[in-house]
Amino acid sequence: MNILKLAADAGMLVVLDGRIGRTEYRSVHGTLDAFQRFAQALESALENADVSDGPRSRSDPCA
Helix, strand or coil: CCCCHHHHCCEEEEEEEEEEEEEEEEEECCHHHHHHHHHHHHHHHHHHHCCCHHCCCCCCCCC
């Protein structure tokens, strides 16, 4: 699940603030309505996630 795509699809602005080596620093900006749409999309994505996918990697929350 790409949470940055979920945020952008919900109407939030995702900004690349900088990159040091392979690490990217991003900011997400938006209205409260956009944040609520993001939260609903995230809940829906988690409900629809296939349990057989196995454990999620905590090292890359955007994947």
